Amino acid sequence: MSELLRVRDLKIGAHVIPPDGDPFDIEIVHGVSFDLKKGQVLGLIGESGAGKSTIGLSALAYGRGGVEITGGEVFINGSDILKDSLGNLRKLRGHVVTYVSQSAAASFNPAKKLMTQVTESCIQHNLCSQSEAEERAVTLFRKLGLPEPETIGDRYPHQVSGGQLQRVMTAMALCPQPDLVVFDEPTTALDVTTQIDVLAAIKEAIRDTGVGALYITHDLAVVAQVSDQIMVLQNGNTVEYGDTEQIINRPAEAYTQALVSIRSAEHAEKLPTDAPVLKVDGISARYPGTKFDVLDDVSLELRPGQTLAIVGESGSGKSTLARTITGLLPQRSGEITFDGRGLTQTLAERSKEDLRELQMIYQMADVAMNPRQTIAMIIGRPLEFYFGLRGSERDKRVRELMDEIELGPEFLSRYPAELSGGQKQRVCIARALAAKPKLIICDEVTSALDPLVADGILKLLLNLQKIEGVSYLFITHDLATVKSIADTIAVMHRGKVVRYGPKSQVLSPPFDDYTDLLLSSVPEMKSGWLEDVIAHRKMESAGN
Amino acid sequence: MSFVVIKLVSQRIALGLLLLLAATVLIFIGTQILPGDVAQSILGQSATPEALANLRRDLGLNEPALNRYFSWLGNALQGDLGTALTNGKDIAESISGRLQNTLFLAACAAVVSIPLAIFLGLLAVRYRNRWPDKMISAITLATISVPEFILGYIVMYFVAVKLQWLPSVAIVRPDMSVFDRFEAVAMPVIVLTFVVLAHMMRMTRAAILNVMESAYIETAELKGLSAFRIIASHAMPNAISPIVNVVMLNLAYLVVGVVVVEVVFVYPGMGQYLVDHVSKRDVPVVQATGLIFAAVYILLNTTADIIAILANPRLRHPK
Numbered sequence: 106m107s108e109l110l111r112v113r114d115l116k117i118g119a120h121v122i123p124p125d126g127d128p129f130d131i132e133i134v135h136g137v138s139f140d141l142k143k144g145q146v147l148g149l150i151g152e153s154g155a156g157k158s159t160i161g162l163s164a165l166a167y168g169r170g171g172v173e174i175t176g177g178e179v180f181i182n183g184s185d186i187l188k189d190s191l192g193n194l195r196k197l198r199g200h201v202v203t204y205v206s207q208s209a210a211a212s213f214n215p216a217k218k219l220m221t222q223v224t225e226s227c228i229q230h231n232l233c234s235q236s237e238a239e240e241r242a243v244t245l246f247r248k249l250g251l252p253e254p255e256t257i258g259d260r261y262p263h264q265v266s267g268g269q270l271q272r273v274m275t276a277m278a279l280c281p282q283p284d285l286v287v288f289d290e291p292t293t294a295l296d297v298t299t300q301i302d303v304l305a306a307i308k309e310a311i312r313d314t315g316v317g318a319l320y321i322t323h324d325l326a327v328v329a330q331v332s333d334q335i336m337v338l339q340n341g342n343t344v345e346y347g348d349t350e351q352i353i354n355r356p357a358e359a360y361t362q363a364l365v366s367i368r369s370a371e372h373a374e375k376l377p378t379d380a381p382v383l384k385v386d387g388i389s390a391r392y393p394g395t396k397f398d399v400l401d402d403v404s405l406e407l408r409p410g411q412t413l414a415i416v417g418e419s420g421s422g423k424s425t426l427a428r429t430i431t432g433l434l435p436q437r438s439g440e441i442t443f444d445g446r447g448l449t450q451t452l453a454e455r456s457k458e459d460l461r462e463l464q465m466i467y468q469m470a471d472v473a474m475n476p477r478q479t480i481a482m483i484i485g486r487p488l489e490f491y492f493g494l495r496g497s498e499r500d501k502r503v504r505e506l507m508d509e510i511e512l513g514p515e516f517l518s519r520y521p522a523e524l525s526g527g528q529k530q531r532v533c534i535a536r537a538l539a540a541k542p543k544l545i546i547c548d549e550v551t552s553a554l555d556p557l558v559a560d561g562i563l564k565l566l567l568n569l570q571k572i573e574g575v576s577y578l579f580i581t582h583d584l585a586t587v588k589s590i591a592d593t594i595a596v597m598h599r600g601k602v603v604r605y606g607p608k609s610q611v612l613s614p615p616f617d618d619y620t621d622l623l624l625s626s627v628p629e630m631k632s633g634w635l636e637d638v639i640a641h642r643k644m645e646s647a648g649n
Numbered sequence: 650m651s652f653v654v655i656k657l658v659s660q661r662i663a664l665g666l667l668l669l670l671a672a673t674v675l676i677f678i679g680t681q682i683l684p685g686d687v688a689q690s691i692l693g694q695s696a697t698p699e700a701l702a703n704l705r706r707d708l709g710l711n712e713p714a715l716n717r718y719f720s721w722l723g724n725a726l727q728g729d730l731g732t733a734l735t736n737g738k739d740i741a742e743s744i745s746g747r748l749q750n751t752l753f754l755a756a757c758a759a760v761v762s763i764p765l766a767i768f769l770g771l772l773a774v775r776y777r778n779r780w781p782d783k784m785i786s787a788i789t790l791a792t793i794s795v796p797e798f799i800l801g802y803i804v805m806y807f808v809a810v811k812l813q814w815l816p817s818v819a820i821v822r823p824d825m826s827v828f829d830r831f832e833a834v835a836m837p838v839i840v841l842t843f844v845v846l847a848h849m850m851r852m853t854r855a856a857i858l859n860v861m862e863s864a865y866i867e868t869a870e871l872k873g874l875s876a877f878r879i880i881a882s883h884a885m886p887n888a889i890s891p892i893v894n895v896v897m898l899n900l901a902y903l904v905v906g907v908v909v910v911e912v913v914f915v916y917p918g919m920g921q922y923l924v925d926h927v928s929k930r931d932v933p934v935v936q937a938t939g940l941i942f943a944a945v946y947i948l949l950n951t952t953a954d955i956i957a958i959l960a961n962p963r964l965r966h967p968k
Contacts (some may be wrong), residue, residue: 194873195873195874196873196874198871198873199873199874201870204868204871211865212867212868213868215963216886216960225872225874226872226873230873260966261962261963261966262961265968492851
């Protein structure tokens, strides 16, 4: 097999222009080398900031934003593309090398039909006629399992679902029959049950077309399904580079071992204790101006000092449940009992005590904090508001809270923008704890974080629960997270609770259809898992 | 065409008509509170009280305001704008020629300036922050900053006096051929183009630059498309609504705001006619021109709204 891509000592820098201060240059990739043969798939894996997308885009000699390739060589089919003129690069991009991005929804032009965009590369590079390109596209749509392959191209991007759009993007990348496709987190934004279909479609398309691929992701279990080789990256350096089988089963480096073992954390479930701190009884709710119940007769209970995990995919109503409990969206029917007293439907009618005892932590820590306040002010605010603490008394309590979230006092004078994602989320946790709540609603608090950082946050939450005896209503789409934190689980689907009970019971067979689908869709860290699941599902649907 | 679009467009049109009705009320009230007495100003200081009373009765000034409003509105709807107090001529008749002149001048200026502004905007985006961009911005901002009457005299000085290409006035007569008309309006068109260019060009530039930040522009770049194709084919269609809004505002200005340019070039348009009759306190003429200007403004802005609705694929092709 011939060499398709050869990268030698690749160095990539970025020109940073801070809002206050002088611009400066940093290096984000420090000399990375790898090879890719025709028809092979190399997985690039790492946390955010590892430089994996930047490396992927270097195969198109492209730097996003202020990013610039500063050294090394990138050979495609034997010629160094870093020495090419912009005119030659244009001939390469969209023809020899193509790109599939994480967010297909944002990467399609909203004003143009899908077919126009899918065939555009072929036409602009004079590869074939419009009708020929459309034929290719329809063939690819069919291969990728898109519904109505003949006519789906006439639709606009907003008229198809996220999973379908991601497949159309793959078709767009394959249409000019490239030698190399760069997949940049193509399934990360999708629900697990959608991810598995897209993943299978991409894998099949790669195999059938014999195209080489760089597959970028932060999820080792996903990349294990599609790649022949894996390169683990951290802070712009290669940590480990080898065959998929070796990386998954016999990781040599400590960092890789941590990544591999991350999903195995389990939390021993606590038994039901005394009276529930939160009781949701037959709640139904809909958004103003709609005629559709987003929540349909939802009943749940949460015991003091325990964690109730609400699991579901996007649109299942899990965040709406949080909005209803906090009073942001009044329920149409049903009762919410908190600590033995009924909660009013709307926020405005609730007492300060109700507000204090029920706190919230959000997915996006950086938009949940005032960027112009220091960490000390952010954590100190609830202390002033709820307890009237001032001056040294308040400062003392702020320091205690900083201790609890394992951040040093040097952070107190910093602004949110100076903190990493995990640190920001810790500050949000401290702010919620400052009110001494009985219940904290955690809405996808680890979803935006890298796996190892998310792991740290989960451990912190469990530890705080032990010390403070606080209860968590933990909303997430990630079943692995659920396993490591929940005592009780409620699975939601289309506004209904389809399965509810102690963790051990919910996660053991016999399953209902939806929970089964959800559980079996979570990628497992072993090669061949994808094929097994797909084969199993085909057999089942044939049996029915 | 989907149901949603038809509903939204009809809402816009209904709203436009409602707005026009409100404008008629404002125009009528506005002209009623003008100081002075029409009869007095027609007959002059030496008029006898009897003569004044007779004239007031003849003009219908003794009727209640509400009645006068409705009879004025009813007549206007039938195309009868009344007669001018000063010369007794039918207003609709005297206006129609001048309105045609104004629309002709506005149309000529629009045909030159809109494509030029959009092209310059695209060019500025293509070479953003480089010298073509800076030069385009500097020149257009300079021409918008100079008052239009000075611009008018500068153009007149070079084109008419120095080069002697064109006469220094832009008089058009009904018996002129189309080509002669073009020649006559050439100088006012140059001046008006200078005045409206900067606004439209800057908006085109800003709207497209805004879109250029989108992820789908990166997709287009990674397809290996040329810079100009990316701007014109991928960015432009998504920047239409803000551009159309500014274009329509400038079109409205070309129709109703060109009085200074008309005076400089002695062009027989609506603006001059309006100013003449305001100074003579000729209320029916002021009302009539006000009504036409308001209608033009509302028509153009409603058109902009409708284009913005039609340009949105989410509304045109609902799920």
